[in-house]
Amino acid sequence: xxxxxxxxxxxxxxxxxxxxxxxxxxxxxxxxxxxxxxxxxxxxxxxxxxxxxxxxxxxxxxxxxxxxxxxxxxxxxxxxxxxxxxxxxxxxxxxxxxxxxxxxxxxxxxxxxxxxxxxxxxxxxxxxxxxxxxxxxxxxxxxxxxxxxxxxxxxxxxxxxxxxxxxxxxxxxxxxxxxxxxxxxxxxxxxxxxxxxxxxxxxxxxxxxxxxxxxxxxxxxxxxxxxxxxxxxxxxxxxxxxxxxxxxxxxxxxxxxxxx
Amino acid sequence: xxxxxxxxxxxxxxxxxxxxxxxxxxxxxxxxxxxxxxxxxxxxxxxxxxxxxxxxxxxxxxxxxxxxxxxxxxxxxxxxxxxxxxxxxxxxxxxxxxxxxxxxxxxxxxxxxxxxxxxxxxxxxxxxxxxxxxxxxxxxxxxxxxxxxxxxxxxxxxxxxxxxxxxxxxxxxxxxxxxxxxxxxxxxxxxxxxxxxxxxxxxxxxxxxxxxxxxxxxxxxxxxxxxxxxxxxxxxxxxxxxxxxxxxxxxxxxxxxxxxxxxxxxxxxxxxxxxxxxxxxxxxxxxxxxxxxxxxxxxxxxxxxxxxxxxxxxxxxxxxxxxxxxxxxxxxxxxxxxxxxxxxxxxxxxxxxxxxxxxxxxxxxxxxxxxxxxxxxxxxx
Numbered sequence: 001x002x003x004x005x006x007x008x009x010x011x012x013x014x015x016x017x018x019x020x021x022x023x024x025x026x027x028x029x030x031x032x033x034x035x036x037x038x039x040x041x042x043x044x045x046x047x048x049x050x051x052x053x054x055x056x057x058x059x060x061x062x063x064x065x066x067x068x069x070x071x072x073x074x075x076x077x078x079x080x081x082x083x084x085x086x087x088x089x090x091x092x093x094x095x096x097x098x099x100x101x102x103x104x105x106x107x108x109x110x111x112x113x114x115x116x117x118x119x120x121x122x123x124x125x126x127x128x129x130x131x132x133x134x135x136x137x138x139x140x141x142x143x144x145x146x147x148x149x150x151x152x153x154x155x156x157x158x159x160x161x162x163x164x165x166x167x168x169x170x171x172x173x174x175x176x177x178x179x180x181x182x183x184x185x186x187x188x189x190x191x192x193x194x195x196x197x198x199x200x201x202x203x204x205x206x207x208x209x210x211x212x213x214x215x216x217x218x219x220x221x222x223x224x225x226x227x228x229x230x231x232x233x234x235x236x237x238x239x240x241x242x243x244x245x246x247x248x249x250x251x252x253x254x255x256x257x258x259x260x
Numbered sequence: 261x262x263x264x265x266x267x268x269x270x271x272x273x274x275x276x277x278x279x280x281x282x283x284x285x286x287x288x289x290x291x292x293x294x295x296x297x298x299x300x301x302x303x304x305x306x307x308x309x310x311x312x313x314x315x316x317x318x319x320x321x322x323x324x325x326x327x328x329x330x331x332x333x334x335x336x337x338x339x340x341x342x343x344x345x346x347x348x349x350x351x352x353x354x355x356x357x358x359x360x361x362x363x364x365x366x367x368x369x370x371x372x373x374x375x376x377x378x379x380x381x382x383x384x385x386x387x388x389x390x391x392x393x394x395x396x397x398x399x400x401x402x403x404x405x406x407x408x409x410x411x412x413x414x415x416x417x418x419x420x421x422x423x424x425x426x427x428x429x430x431x432x433x434x435x436x437x438x439x440x441x442x443x444x445x446x447x448x449x450x451x452x453x454x455x456x457x458x459x460x461x462x463x464x465x466x467x468x469x470x471x472x473x474x475x476x477x478x479x480x481x482x483x484x485x486x487x488x489x490x491x492x493x494x495x496x497x498x499x500x501x502x503x504x505x506x507x508x509x510x511x512x513x514x515x516x517x518x519x520x521x522x523x524x525x526x527x528x529x530x531x532x533x534x535x536x537x538x539x540x541x542x543x544x545x546x547x548x549x550x551x552x553x554x555x556x557x558x559x560x561x562x563x564x565x566x567x568x569x570x571x572x573x574x575x576x577x578x579x580x581x582x583x584x585x586x587x588x589x590x591x592x593x594x595x596x597x598x599x600x601x602x603x604x605x606x607x608x609x610x611x612x613x614x615x616x617x618x619x620x621x622x623x624x625x626x627x628x629x630x631x632x633x634x635x636x637x638x639x640x641x
Contacts, residue, residue, distance in 0.1 A: 061519055066416055094521040104512040106531060107638075120522035120530070166516070173521055 012037040012207045013058060013177065018073035020053060022065060027053045029231045031073070040199060040208045042222030042239065044215060046254070049228040051211050055179050058082075058209065059096040060089045077177070094121065097170035101182040103163035105154035110146050113154045113165055117173035132172050140168035141198055160191025167198065171206075178202065180210040184217065196221050215255065219243055227251045309618075316615025319608055332381040332612055336568060337587070340379030340605055346370045352605075354379055376600050377566060377592070378609040382616060387570055388483070388586030389620070392562060393552045395487025395582070396494070400551070401544055403491065404498030408540075411499070412506040413528055432496035437556040443489030444560040449478040451485070481585040483571065486562020493557050494547040501543030505536040538635030545628035549621045555590040563591035565599065589617045 011034035020028040028050045035041045043051035053062070057075060060082065062068040074081050082092055094117070105113045112119075114133040123129060133150075137143040142164045146157070154165055163183060170178060180199070184192040199208060199221045212218050218225050219239060226236040227250075235242065235251045246252045320329055341358045343351045345368045351361050362369060407428075415421045450463050458465035458475035465475040479485045509532050517527040555563075564585045571584040596610040 059519055061515055064515065064518065090521050090523055093519055098516075098519040100512060100516060100519075102512060104510065104516055106513060106516075107535065116517070116522075116530075117520040120517070120520065120526045169516075169520065 010037050011035060012078060013209070014074075014076045015054070016074050016076075018054075018057075018075060019071035020050075020057060020062075021069050021071055023067035023069075026071070027231050028057075031233050033226060033233055033236055035207065035209060036224065037207050038203055038205070039223040040203050040210060040221050042218035042225045043209065043211045043228060044213075044218050044225060044254075045228035045234075047213075048230075050231040051226075051228045052181055054228075055098075055181055055209060055211050058177065058179055059093045059098050061093070061098065063089055094173050095175050096177045096179060097173060097175035098179045099163070099166050099170055099181065099183050101185055103159060103166050103186060105157075105162050105165050105169070107153065107155055109151045110154045110157070110165060111150040114168050114172055116169060121173065133168075136168040136172040137165075139171050139202070140164045141194065141201070142168055158191070160187050160194055163187060163191070163195060164198065167195075167202075171202075175206065177207045177209065180208065182211050182213060185213060192217070215243075227254060229254070312611065312614055312618055315607075315611035316618075319612030320615055333386070333616070334383055335381030336384045336570070337377050337382060337566065337592070337609075338380035338568070339377070340375045340609075342373045342375065342605065344370050344372075352379070373603075375603065375605045377596055378600075378606045382589070382592060382609075382613050384567055384570065384587040385589045385592040385613065386616065386620075388563070388588040389552055389590075389617075391483045391571065391581055391586060392486050392490060392558060392588055393548060395483055396490040396551050397544075397548055399488055399491035400494050400498050400548070404495050404544070405502050405540060408499050408502030408506060409528060409533075412503045413524070413532065428496050428499050431492075432500075435556075436493055436554050437559075439489055439493050440557040440560045442492070443485060443557055447479055447485035447488050448481055448561050450476050451478050451488075452476050453479060479583070481560070481562055481564075482583050483562055483586055484582045486558040486586075486588075489557045489561045490551040490554060493554055494544075494551045497547035497550075498540075498544050501547070502536070502540045505539035505543070506532060508539065509535045538632050541635070542628045542632040545624055545631070549624040549628075552621055552624065553590055553617075555594050558588055558591060562586060563588045565591070565595045589613060589620070593617065 013033075013035035015031050015033040015035075018028060018031040018033075019026070031054060033054075043055065045051050056062045057070075058077075070083055075083060077092070077096065081087070106116065111133060114137055115129050118129050118132055123132075134143060134147075137146065142161060145161060146165075149156075154162065157165060163186075167178075167183075184195050187195065196217060199210065202208060203223075210218075210221065222239045224236060225239045225242040227234045227242065227246075227248075229250055235246060235248045237247065241247075242251060243255060246255060320332055321327055322329055339355055341353050341355060343353065343358070343361055343365065345351075345365050347368075351365075353361055358372075411421065411425065415424075449461075452474050454468070454472055455475050455477075456472050458473045459477045462475040462477035465473045465477075467473050513531045513535065514527055517531040518524070522530070562585055564587055567585070567587050571580040571586050572578050574580045574584050576583050593610060593613050596606055596613065600606055
């Protein structure tokens with residue numbers, strides 16, 4: 001469309017002419033978006049603008065909603081149409097991990113939480129599981145804090161630790177993309193800083209899409225930022241450009257706090 | 261310095277002074293009405309328990325060692341014989357002991373009374389009730405949880421599912437004697453069983469080829485038929501409660517599990533059921549305690565007024581625990597209190613049974629409370 005789309009030849013996730021609805025409620029209108037490989041892409045916009053909905057289309061978790069319908073358009077991951085009839089959503093979700101807004105470890109041990117994805121994938125080899133758990137807990141910068149109490153309940157951890165455990169849990173299945181739906185909205189500033197630091201580390205290995213209400217956060221962690229309004233993608237550009245020199249007046253008004 | 265203090269003390273000028281009105285009287289009247297309603301219930305409950313305890317406890321416990329009347333708990337019911345001699349002394353004895361005492365008394369015997377079912381103990385009814393409840397638990401939890409999972413996790417909400425829910429709710433309004441008749445028609449007379457000699461009245465006998473038939477001739481009056489019937493009595497409770505418990509598990513657990521690449525069944529099995537289980541078990545146990553007390557559903561399907569053998573002592577051996585008819589506590593109490601002439605001896609047996617029965621049911625309820633506490637502590641979020 002006429003939205004200034006950031007088109008990159010190396011785009012990993014490509015959204016084309018994407019229309020999406022919950023029943024009669026048309027949530028996303030004609031989205032065109034390229035998400036580059038091994039970069040952090042932030043989605044910003046006021047509540048109800050459709051940014052979380054789009055995120056939830058990337059791993060087809062919206063399939064759970066009976067009335068969810070893709071009206072038009074495609075999403076491709078590394079060139080493969082993820083909504084094609086032959087795609088197994090379970091296999092897709094192993095490559096596209098997700099971290100939710102409210103940290104929600106299962107009320108089980110830390111180890112069981114981190115190993116959950118391996119367990120359901122049928123990986124029973126204890127050595128492999130233990131190594132993967134350690135590796136993903138290290139990747140989520142949580143290992144040092146929990147290595148002595150892996151078999152204690154995950155609910156004994158602090159909020160920030162619980163969210164990092166959720167990230168470790170997502171990393172353990174070795175995804176290519178990590179989707180984060182407002183991962184810090186329930187955390188204090190110190191825990192938030194740790195998660196942001198972690199996001200910056202993870203971008204070396206993963207393609208990250210992060211939905212955030214916190215514009216400062218987008219500025220700190222994102223390589224490119226996409227601004228959504230009322231189900232439309234208004235602008236997608238390198239983060240510094242969005243924040244310092246937005247192309248659209250709506251973006252400028254939102255960034256400067258006059259709207260939203 | 262005193263002036264301001266006087267000002268606030270002056271009535272009329274105090275802006276926060278209480279307004280005199282009928283409102284307070286009315287409020288306290290309402291409060292006391294509600295309070296007394298609660299107390300009435302408390303008093304009635306307490307008097308039921310005290311009555312049963314005072315009349316029933318002496319049958320089971322005694323003040324002299326060994327303090328517990330074991331024969332009441334370990335013997336089968338039998339006819340009680342009471343012999344009275346001319347001095348007015350009474351001898352209580354069993355049918356086998358009658359002759360010995362008669363010989364001792366000789367001409368001194370003034371009269372002899374027999375009271376059915378009131379002698380011996382109540383082991384038969386206890387065992388029967390436990391077996392019936394066991395079958396009922398397995399069937400009700402199996403069927404109930406399965407359908408609750410379907411309703412809450414799989415079924416697309418729509419007219420048909422609404423109708424299914426309504427049907428289940430209506431089931432709980434069906435009188436239990438209707439369940440008894442249904443059980444008689446369904447499980448006693450027409451349920452399928454595998455046999456080499458189908459009965460003449462079998463509705464349909466399908467040969468299996470190796471000399472056996474699937475014959476729709478029913479399970480006869482048996483623990484199996486009674487347990488299934490009881491299960492249908494409490495199924496609505498189990499299904500409704502289980503569905504609520506499944507719905508109470510945070511949606512986030514399901515989403516997270518699916519996002520980690522779990523299948524729908526893996527999600528339910530590992531991330532929904534374990535967390536819903538405490539609630540399901542608690543409410544089901546309460547339902548089961550109710551089932552244990554039902555008389556009507558087992559009257560036509562499983563219970564006998566009298567039986568001189570435990571189920572596994574018949575010629576069917578250990579399988580008798582499913583295929584034999586049994587005595588059951590509620591039916592035993594009914595027999596003692598409504599089908600034989602009343603006297604002090606039948607009354608004693610009756611209150612003893614009621615007391616034991618109440619203790620059994622209350623320990624089920626107690627178990628459910630303990631179970632809930634333990635599981636809640638383990639799986640809270």
